[in-house]
Amino acid sequence: MTQLSPPATTASPAPDRPAARTRTRRGRADRKPRVLVAVTALFFALLYLPIAVVTLFSFNSQKSLTVFSGFSLRWYRAFAHDDVLISSLGTSLRISLVATAGSIVLGVALALGLVRSRTRLGSLAGLIMLVPLITPEIVTGVASMLLFKGLGVTLSTGTVMVSEITFSISYVTVILRSRVAALNPEVEEAAMDLGATRWQAVRLVTLPALLPAVLASAVLIFALVFDDFVLAYFTTGVDPQPLSVRIYSAIRFGVQPTINAVGTLMLAGSIGLIALALFIPRLFGRRGGLDILSGS
């Protein structure tokens, strides 16, 4: 807290009173807002305690989910030897990679198209593109499943990938659209002026300018798809199942501490991704990775 300094130059006698009043107001503001502290603490407790418990019990030496009886990596070992969970992890990683790649390619193309199209159809497409963001995921999930069934497509890892791509394009587009709109159209023209074809101009100039936002949204999409449950649940085949669906089925038959280990590993992975997302913009010499994540 800085001290109140008396008015330096004015010799008027008036400032005494207002200064005093300011001091009382300051005093009130100086008091610690205990209620706010409590609410904040409660908020963080509710948010992170369950995760802390999962992490803690993933290292439990016994099977109990209530009594911590000693540190061990037993459940991590169990996970490593659980072929079903491992194959589900592989499936989830595959789905995430394909969905990320697919939705990035389509989403970037859509963002470029939406920003540059001046037709009414273009603005209509821009609005429709937002619908998946506000549709309850369960509706999307059930609808996707019914669509696949109606078309006679057997549900499989492939159908999960298609649904996840469809769902993720909106996110990519929303993040990238503002970036594309902020690009100077003269830069692409300059590339063409210097001998590039339209496609070369996009590839050599526009895409590199979008790269930080593209990478950040890729990380985001990867994380979203990897732990997505609802969409995966409705569109997956029987075998192999994505990890989230597998964990859900496992929990229905009693909670295994192995799941805690899986959860902790996923948590570590997510933190790693977020760190990556924050670090990517630094690579491009810009500060403030979070604003890229939020797309502004």
Add this chain to the structure above:
Amino acid sequence: MDETHAVRLTGVSKRFADTYAVRDLNLDIEAGLFFSLLGPSGCGKTTSLRMIGGFTDPTEGSVLLAGEDVTALPPNKRNVNTVFQSYALFDHLSIADNVAFGLKRKGVEKAEIRRRVGEMLELVQLDGFAGRKPRTLSGGQRQRVALARALVNRPAVLLLDEPLAALDLKLRRQMQVELKQIQREVGITFVFVTHDQDEALTMSDRICVMNEGRVEQCGTPEDVYEHPASRFVASFMGTSNLMTGTYRGGEVTLDQGPALPVGPRAAIADGTPVSVSLRPEKVWLSDFEPGMSVLRGVIRDTVYSGPTTTYLIELAPGVTLSVLEQNTARARMEDRWSGGETVEFGWRPEHCLVLA
């Protein structure tokens, strides 16, 4: 086909929705000149430039470069390069890679690229900046990179879209001189778009004044300034005392005021309503020469601006004339005329121009 014309626009129009940005434009730009398109914003000068560059398709007419019709060709197939108003540098590339961009597209040999990029950076005094990124450069430096990036391709014509508009006044003056020097050095035709008449006057070999999508007048800077072809040109190029009156036998009788003897002008019937233009610096306040028209008026205002003083002289009720005088002889305040004084002022009749 006339090969001495670097650029030729014939009957070019550009319509956006139902308004014409450019209307029936005919331009012949001789090779090797510094050619300026001058006009207020919205006059169609940038649209004209973009049609030469290939970024905007003309609604009608054709664009010829060195005698070849390029109307249907995209920018990358035209032997012109552009310096954009925003510079449009590639932020993710180094200065050297920015400059090398065009040469790489053309498939020029690596060693050759390196040599030419080095030469060009030297020409724009940016040697030593090759590895820097555009973001780390000042406005003036970025402007030079944009220039180097375009010039390194040795285009037949360089198009410049208000390249100095974003610079502060002092830097702008400096870049005006430098640009002109560079143009002389490389000998490439420059087509320069600007709304700044000072800039156009000091830099150009030819100026084309545009207004509302049409050409008002084309000529040397002296032509355009000393012999404006229209009221618009007279008022847009510098300041001018514009008055209206009626022409009668070598004199124009002002609507409210005396008759002014005017310079020779072909074929104006007596009784035609005309405008007359008299530049402030063409009016003398002392040491009149024989043959000058001399009148009397009352000084209404004086504006001192360092090297010059501007007097506002009322020569008849409601008719004032702005007169510019060098402060060569009168250094002290009390030596200058002040408000309310009656003075004599005169001019050579040929400086009082009749505009249709």
